[in-house]
Structures are given as C-alpha cells and as structure tokens.
Amino acid sequence: MYEISQYRPNFDYLLDYGFHQEKSNYVLRKSLIDDLCVVFTLTLTGLQIDVYDSFQEKYLPFYVQEEIGSYVSDLRKKISLLRDDIIQNCFEPIDIRNQILLYVKEKYGIIPEYLWEEHSSYAVLKTEKKQKWFGLIINISRETLGLQGAEKVEAMNVKNDPNRIQSLIDHQHFFPAYHMNKKHWITVLLDSNLDIDLLKQLIGESYQLIEK
Numbered sequence: 001m002y003e004i005s006q007y008r009p010n011f012d013y014l015l016d017y018g019f020h021q022e023k024s025n026y027v028l029r030k031s032l033i034d035d036l037c038v039v040f041t042l043t044l045t046g047l048q049i050d051v052y053d054s055f056q057e058k059y060l061p062f063y064v065q066e067e068i069g070s071y072v073s074d075l076r077k078k079i080s081l082l083r084d085d086i087i088q089n090c091f092e093p094i095d096i097r098n099q100i101l102l103y104v105k106e107k108y109g110i111i112p113e114y115l116w117e118e119h120s121s122y123a124v125l126k127t128e129k130k131q132k133w134f135g136l137i138i139n140i141s142r143e144t145l146g147l148q149g150a151e152k153v154e155a156m157n158v159k160n161d162p163n164r165i166q167s168l169i170d171h172q173h174f175f176p177a178y179h180m181n182k183k184h185w186i187t188v189l190l191d192s193n194l195d196i197d198l199l200k201q202l203i204g205e206s207y208q209l210i211e212k
Contacts, residue, residue, distance in 0.1 A: 002048070004091065007092065007093055007094060017090050019040075028040040032075065032079075036054075036075070038052075039052065047083070096196070097154050100199065100200075101123065103200060104135070107204075119138075119139075121138075121139045123136070123137040127207060127210045130211060134158065134210040135157065135203060136180070137155075137156050138178065141153070145175050153189060153191065154190040155175075155178065155188060159185050162183050164205075165183070165186045169186065174189075175188075175189070
C-alpha cells in the first residue's frame with residue numbers, strides 16, 4: 001500500500017486518466033512487458049499496487065523485498081514512474097501545516113519561530129503573554145511514530161490534560177508525544193484524514209493551559 005496521506009484525490013482527474021469506479025474504490029489497469037499487468041487501486045487507506053501475470057495470478061517476484069534481479073528491478077522502476085505520474089496528474093497536495101499556521105495567526109496573532117538550523121522546518125508556537133510553547137510542528141519519519149514506511153510526515157505536538165491525552169491516543173492519528181513529556185503532551189499526525197476542527201480545539205486547549 002502506497003501512503004498518500006499528504007495528497008487529496010481529484011476524482012474527475014482520476015476518471016480522465018483512465019480509472020474507473022468499482023464500489024468505493026477507483027481502479028486502473030495497465031499492461032506491462034511480457035503479458036504482465038499492473039493494477040492501481042485507490043482505497044480509503046491508500047494507493048494499492050498489484051502486478052499480475054497472464055494467468056491473472058499475482059506476480060510474486062514483484063512483492064519480494066530484497067533485490068532479485070535486473071528484470072524485476074526494471075519492472076519496479078517502470079511501475080514507480082507510473083505511480084508518480086498518477087500522483088502528479090490526479091492528486092492535489094494537502095497543506096495542513098499552512099492551514100494551522102494561518103489559523104494560529106488569525107486566532108491568536110502568533111507567528112511561528114524557527115529555532116534550529118538542523119531542523120529548519122520545525123515551527124515553534126509560543127503564547128502571547130508568557131511566551132511559552134503551546135505547539136510545535138515537526139517533520140519526522142512514519143517509523144518514528146510506529147507506522148509503516150520511512151517517508152517523512154508532518155505532525156504537531158500540543159499540550160493537554162493527561163486523561164484527555166490517554167483518551168485520544170489511537171496510534172493512527174494521535175500518538176504519545178515525540179520528544180516531549182508524554183504525560184502532558186500529545187503528537188497529532190497532520191494527514192488528510194485529520195479532523196481539522198478537533199485539532200483547532202486541541203490547539204485552543206493547549207494555549208489556555210499554558211497561558212493560565
């Protein structure tokens with residue numbers, strides 16, 4: 001399953017590209033070399049990629065993790081190029097980070113600070129009066145959160161009541177705080193499935209906890 005949490009599908013573009021709808025999924029089939037066929041299936045959880053042989057059986061060498069020859073390597077490269085072309089032509093990037101920074105600026109008049117040269121994208125949010133942290137936007141690997149995949153994702157740390165934190169943690173969207181006190185802070189994954197209104201509520205609660 002290819003993770004596409006940082007993108008939003010444009011369903012009109014998917015249909016124009018050649019996808020067709022099968023129940024709640026969108027499916028594209030493309031012929032490859034030697035009677036192989038690749039099938040891209042857009043589901044609620046990501047973009048699934050499968051390769052089938054002429055007997056409509058899964059082409060098992062494609063699924064082996066280690067390198068097993070130049071033929072399979074070339075096949076994977078062609079499929080990766082197809083996948084990237086689909087992402088470029090049928091999906092729109094989701095910039096939740098800028099949505100949140102704009103909200104914080106409009107709501108509290110807060111401008112983020114960037115404190116570390118080695119982590120130049122890390123955005124620190126400080127309260128107006130006490131000038132203490134109430135939020136931190138970070139860019140970390142999915143593996144850091146205990147998720148599959150090594151690609152980078154954006155997340156946000158906010159402060160909250162310990163009981164509220166425990167009720168929120170689901171290891172899908174809400175996680176024990178990354179590099180902060182896990183009793184009083186929580187990490188929120190900024191992906192396309194995020195409830196923005198809930199995050200805004202958590203930001204407000206964090207702000208109030210710090211200021212009072």
